[in-house]
Amino acid sequence: MPVSRRNRYCPGIHPLPAGPKGSRRNGAAVFLDRDGTITQERDYIRHPDDLHLYKRSAEALRLLRKNGFSLVVVTNQSGVARKYLTLGTLHRIHDKMVSLLARHGVRLDAIYYCPHHPEERCPARKPRPGMPHRAASTLKLDLTHSYVVGDMKTDMDLAREIGAKGVLVRTGHSWKGKDSFPVERRSRDLYSAARWIVRDFQKSQGDRT
Numbered sequence: 001m002p003v004s005r006r007n008r009y010c011p012g013i014h015p016l017p018a019g020p021k022g023s024r025r026n027g028a029a030v031f032l033d034r035d036g037t038i039t040q041e042r043d044y045i046r047h048p049d050d051l052h053l054y055k056r057s058a059e060a061l062r063l064l065r066k067n068g069f070s071l072v073v074v075t076n077q078s079g080v081a082r083k084y085l086t087l088g089t090l091h092r093i094h095d096k097m098v099s100l101l102a103r104h105g106v107r108l109d110a111i112y113y114c115p116h117h118p119e120e121r122c123p124a125r126k127p128r129p130g131m132p133h134r135a136a137s138t139l140k141l142d143l144t145h146s147y148v149v150g151d152m153k154t155d156m157d158l159a160r161e162i163g164a165k166g167v168l169v170r171t172g173h174s175w176k177g178k179d180s181f182p183v184e185r186r187s188r189d190l191y192s193a194a195r196w197i198v199r200d201f202q203k204s205q206g207d208r209t
């Protein structure tokens with residue numbers, strides 16, 4: 001079946017093991033790009049063996065979770081449409097990420113992916129807002145107090161699209177040209193992004209009371 005026929009099923013959802021109920025949430029999410037943000041950038045990860053976390057990724061996600069944020073991965077995976085990898089392999093790659101993070105005590109709330117080619121104009125492909133919108137209704141999230149962390153302009157455009165704040169990390173795709181568009185924050189890596197987000201969120205809560 002051509003990937004395009006799956007359009008109405010997008011975003012793809014990676015099944016996650018059920019977590020403990022009742023952990024404290026603040027109603028906001030951090031939407032996380034995968035490649036170049038949580039995991040090391042390679043041109044199209046095609047096999048679980050190619051997937052590696054950045055050194056401080058698990059620590060960053062633990063910090064966000066401890067502060068009540070929902071953790072939602074949103075990833076464009078057009079390599080599927082380009083036939084670099086199958087959906088089955090994509091799931092095995094995500095299983096590996098989940099288990100690497102679990103080893104560090106980190107649980108994600110959701111992993112959404114869009115397997116489509118840019119030309120298919122899928123409404124879930126970043127910077128279009130399909131993935132965060134799905135997350136917002138499933139997880140009852142307040143998008144305007146949420147954040148998007150990523151290494152590309154697409155991720156920052158997504159942030160603007162959903163009324164969230166964009167945090168651009170220096171990891172992943174070349175830093176060249178990354179100064180040429182506005183973002184709420186530029187951070188060295190996911191961990192420094194997480195620290196800024198925690199502070200910024202606390203500040204905004206303070207302003208509201």
Ligand SMILES: [Mg+2]
Binds near residue numbers: 150
């Ligand atoms: Mg990326």
Ligand SMILES: [Zn+2]
Binds near residue numbers: 123124
């Ligand atoms: Zn899609």
